[in-house]
Amino acid sequence: MTEQVTTGTDVTRMRELNALSIVRALRGGPPSTVTEVAARTGLSRPGTDVIVQGLVADGWLTVVEPDGSSVVGRPARRYxxxxxxxxxxxxxxxxxxxxxxxxxxxxxxxxxxxxxxDPGADPAARLTVVDAAVDECLAGAGLRPDDVWAITVGVTGPVDAGGRTTLFTPLPGWASVSPAGHLAARFSCPIQVENDCKLAALAERWQGAARDADDIVYVLAGMRCGAGLIIDGALRRGHGGAAGEIGALRAVRWLTAPSHLENCAGLPAGIDTDDAAAWVFNAARAGDKAARTAVRRYTRDLAVGTAALVLTLDPQVVVLGGGFSRSADLILDQLARELGRTCLRVPEIRASTLGDESVALGALRLALDEVDARLFGVSLPAPLAPRA
Known part of the structure; x- marks a missing residue:
């Protein structure tokens, strides 16, 4: 029988794993005592105490001092x-x-x-606005670029492996732009670029209308239609980043669906394209016959691509997102009826609860996932920003 020798490396790795276990137990939860953390992780209380003190020294944990409200004995510290x-x-x-x-x-x-x-802004002008928005956030929080651990940028159009929208994008000149390369000149942390619909789907599962679901079809309903897919709890990008771009198939009618709203009879002369949809939805609520017909035709076309995705993926939930989700009261029931005509099983259809913040929130979620993968999945060094 060969005796197994425990090396210093084994002990160090065990301590790292125990530290990771403790951090995971506390992350996102309420302040806890050493005894509570030990019970949650299955570690001994003395061992937990030693590791917790080290994590406090390294900056991963903070001490929550007792408030003095206890009348029996000395209240325990929480972390x-x-x-x-x-x-x-x-x-x-x-x-x-x-x-x-x-x-x-x-x-x-x-x-x-x-x-x-400006919708017609060239890439340089648009990137200048990106820089200004990020700088405003950092300045408001009193942070520097080195304090940022990960960045995700959401863009319109399928994103390839290089972080570019080479296949399609409505942003002028954007197919040749590398947002990650631009930001890397100032930030040393990992930078990801992802499609806006995919990020919106992530956000709805994280904080929005589909928090209870692992199989989700997110449908962007607006003057542009698109989709983001989450299957078995994982975001699906496809081999080249174009998963969900079913609207490229003309027979699906997503490309022409907004024309029903733009050409609605009774629209005021000279109305802006973006304001036209709002006018039609408001008129439909007021009972205007032409407006109600336009909304019905738009929803019917939206249902074609949605049905194709539902039949292919059999999701638990379809989330109606985008700007038109504000008019879900006019769309959801009819969309369900249209799906009922073609789908073997109609999933629950819900309106987005995140509005136009969904893409940025999804970008935050993807950035947090990047931090988790680099730090909490391998080891737990002192809290310095991970490098790309």
């Missing part, structure tokens, strides 16, 4: 995960606006900056 040890940034680069969000490691948004951008 919480130090979510402020690092921060992540999510950016939504849209046609009309750039929305940047800064969050701590618990995902709590601490700063938001929303800046307008």
């Amino acid at each position: 919480r995960f130090n979510a402020g040890a690092g921060h992540v940034v999510g950016v939504d680069v849209g046609v009309h606006k750039v929305l940047a969000m800064l969050a701590d490691l618990d995902g709590t948004v601490v700063r938001t900056a929303r800046l307008p951008v």
Whole structure:
């Protein structure tokens, strides 16, 4: 029988794993005593105490001092995960606006900056707005670029392996742009670029209408239609990043669906394209026959692509997102009826609860996942920003 020798490396690794276990037990939860942490992790109380003190010294945990309300004995100290040890940034680069969000490691948004951008802006001008929005968030929180641990940028169009929208994008000149390369000149942390619909789907599962679901079809309903897919709890990108881009198939009618609203009889002369849809929905609520017909035809076309995705993926939930989710009262029931005509099983259809913040929130979620993968899945060093 060969005697197994425990090396110093084994002991060090065991301590790292125990530290990871403790941090995971406290992250996102209430302040806890050493005894509570030990019970949650299955570690001994003395061992837990030693590791907790080390994590406090390294900056991963903070001490919550007793409030003195206890009348029997000395109240025990409690410890919480130090979510402020690092921060992540999510950016939504849209046609009309750039929305940047800064969050701590618990995902709590601490700063938001929303800046307008000209729809016809060239890449340099749009990236300047991106920089300004991110800088506004950092300045408001008193942080520097080195305090950011991960960044995710959401863009319109399928994103390839290089972080570019080479297949399609409505942003002028954007197919040749590398948002990650631009931001890497100032930030040394990991930077990801992802499609806006996919990020919105992530956000709805994280904080929105589909928190109870692992199989989700997110449908962007607006003057542009798109989809994001989450299957078995994982975001699906496809081999080249184009998963869910079913609207490219003309027979699906997503490309032409908004024309029903733009060409609605009775629209005021000279009305802006973006305002036309709002006018039609308001008129439909008021009982205008032409407006109700336009909404019905738009929803019917939206249902074609939605049905194809439902039949292919059999999701638990379909989330109606995008700008038209504000008019879910006019769309959801009819969408369900249309799906009932073609689908073997109609999933529950819910309206987005996150509105136009969904893409930036999804970007935060993906950035947090990057932090988790790099730090909490391997080892737990002192809280310094991970490098790309």
